[in-house]
Amino acid sequence: MMHNLMEHIRGGISHSIEQAIRTLATAGELPGDVVDVLSGAEVPLEVPKDPRHGEFASPIALAIAKRAGKPPREVASLIARELMASAERRYVEAAEIAGPGFINFRLSKQWVADSVALIRSRGSEYGRCDFGRGERVMVEFVSANPVGPLNVVNARAAAVGDTLVRLLKAAGYDAASEFYVNDAGRQVEVLAESVYARYMELKGDDYAFPEDGYRGEYVRDIAAGAMEDPRIADRLSAMNAGEARSFFREYALGHILDWQKRSLAEYQVHFDKWFSERELRATGAVETMIGEMEAAGHTYREDGALWFRSSDFGDDKDRVLVKSDGLYTYVAPDLAYHKNKLSRGFTKLVDILGPDHHGYEGRMQAGLKSFGYPDGTLEVLLLQLVTLMREGQPVKMSKRAGEFITMDDLLEEVPRDAARYFFVMRNTSSHLDFDLDLARAQSMDNPVWYIQYAYARCCSIFRQAEAAGISSDDWASADLTLLAEPSELDLVRKMAAFPDEVLSAALERAPSRIAKYGLDLASVFHSFYSECRVIGDDVALTMARLALVDAAKTVVANALNVMGIEAPERM
């Protein structure tokens, strides 16, 4: 079944241009060697920024003019003439020469009608395609250490990661999301020690708080929570220091993990799997991997440590796998984890990391390369920082001073839909200024409201139609060729671009494209709404416009859905 009309038409035009050039070359109107330019890729067709230049434009004449030995505009008109004489004409109404030698293609009313009909028949599937052919992709994101609350960059990662997974699924990939839980490292011991210290303090014992301990209030709360539970308090009083620390490690870990899971669930971010580093280690996967690396000669011993020759595989320098004290650095289990992902059948891995992890990529890439996986198996998406803005001023955050805004704090302050949209609306590689006042604002300035309002307006029109005794059967067979106003065509054009937009966003790993698209779509819809009265005296036109609004409602909903944002029927 066709799912992208624009793609279909583009392919047809490209093919026709190629045929036209071949015909002209054979007929001697163009030199024979111009066809060399055609070898390989499809003839380029772009969507002009300015709609006056038609639905498609080809710069092919500019590219081959030199070889053809004729001015670009002359080459363009030869091609256009040949093309219009031979091409299939269901959708192409005219091919015009413009500017320095572009061939602009204007599409027919049939295209408008078929576009709207396609959207209405595909419904919530509109925008999806099978490009990925079921390739298994794993997106790992957030993966915050289980030693404290989720922060604002984690919230950005959650929104971006979740949207990317939805995009990949829409593009036909078998995409899965995973949260890697670092529950085995030194930091977990530091957490245990921190909670234990607070426990001793609450008991009134003199006990030094660890130098590098976690000083957040939550650490004290966890200790207090344990003491307030009589059954736990009893057991604790019978434990020696080692046993108590060990108890607190598990107790705190469980609490914090639950907390993180709850925060993300509230944020509507779902993970297919929470993968425990501890469980990975328990399988012996790390030892096995290191054994294989040693056997392959990718390691050496120096200063009592075991090193990975990562610089042989593109890293800046070699990395320690096993420290001189016999413990692993994070590199060893992390590499084993990535190997594990691939062993589960994923052929493509995407890691979404915070800006402080950029050095990490070289190590992981080197590791996977040394294991023999092809380049491009792992893609790292580095998120840049988030600055919260309040009243036009950056919100100062200092861990030391305890002025720290967590993801939970943020979600208490701004609605979930707004937070998700704001985190996704910028390029991942750009710093993000998050305007708290704007995200909270119930006004036209707020882009989330603006898009949601477009959906609500569609619903409102249908409520009116129903009140007027019009049912969906009445417009199912509307004459869609009646849609001809500029604002109607702008809307159709924008909706027709949605499948391309979804695919590009997925392939470029650029969720921000969909955020932008949603805003643009809402904008053309609102223009249409004020330009064209939908329910009016002209019955045929009313039906055509109801069908158009039905399509718009679908596309707005699909765009919001891919970002995990609600589409409200009333506002």
Place this chain on the structure above:
RNA sequence: GCGCCUGUAGCUCAGGGGAUAGAGCAACGGACUUCUAAUCCGUGGGCCGCAGGUUCGAUUCCUGCCAGGCGCGCCA
């Protein structure tokens, strides 16, 4: 010093070899007896950081420089 990211309208940012570089906000001026004015329409506003290079064509690609952010552990 090295690495990553970013320099586009007053502000926040899109775009990413192609036609006259876009949007929102801010400023100014208009539009509701009609499906939600939470909206729409219009006006002004730009050496696309600087300098070279690649080519039919560069804001876009390459190199160098300048500026800002972040990072550079046998921490994760």
